[in-house]
């Protein structure tokens with residue numbers, strides 16, 4: 001496994017891999033990342049992982065400084081996962097002095113995470129476009145857990161004619177349903193114990209959808225009610241939206257995206273389920 005820190009090193013190494021899958025990450029890797037790595041390796045023949053805690057996607061009062069980092073552990077994990085190359089640039093390699101360009105993706109970046117975290121998706125889109133240009137992957141792999149991020153990246157990739165295929169893989173969950181996330185590391189044991197309520201609430205809404213409920217506000221109400229029964233969980237938003245446009249729905253047709261963000265203590269978690277026609281979530285092998 002090659003560990004590369006500069007853009008020049010990546011460009012020099014790129015020719016060795018005719019097909020290359022890229023898994024962009026911010027490190028502190030878990031089984032969800034590993035599932036993306038395995039799929040990329042199987043589908044592309046070779047896989048590169050970027051590890052970069054991207055400062056421009058964090059707001060001024062967010063967790064950039066305390067975001068969990070453990071590069072030696074991540075590298076051991078990736079080596080065992082059969083990764084061909086890892087790109088771990090410094091902030092100044094990605095954002096040299098004078099850097100001034102931002103990619104604004106438009107309407108799909110505005111609601112939900114975009115409304116709660118102003119500027120977040122401009123930071124994500126800009127760094128992902130740079131990673132695509134640097135690594136030049138044939139395919140790039142993202143997790144459905146970050147549903148809006150996937151929509152934003154697909155939109156950007158189409159709009160800018162970037163020559164990469166975007167693959168979205170199912171959310172990987174703990175045995176009790178909690179979606180895997182690097183931020184789960186922030187949860188204290190009592191907080192970790194209540195966190196599965198997020199997926200329970202979304203699953204209840206999905207069950208009601210499958211039983212025939214089509215009124216989007218009724219589905220949002222179910223999610224809110226289930227969460228309200230668990231003390232210490234503060235809802236940021238609950239949404240039932242069109243999975244492509246992310247516009248809130250009055251009535252769900254054949255498909256919808258039920259998503260939420262909530263705080264447990266200081267930790268902000270997001271999760272979602274697709275209503276109708278969805279690939280099932282995956283349980284982590286280790287739990």
Ligand code: PAF
Pocket residue numbers: 024025026052054057124127128146149
């Ligand atoms: O999902 C993430 O980890 C990040 O948003 C990404 C895509 C690596 C961009 O920094």
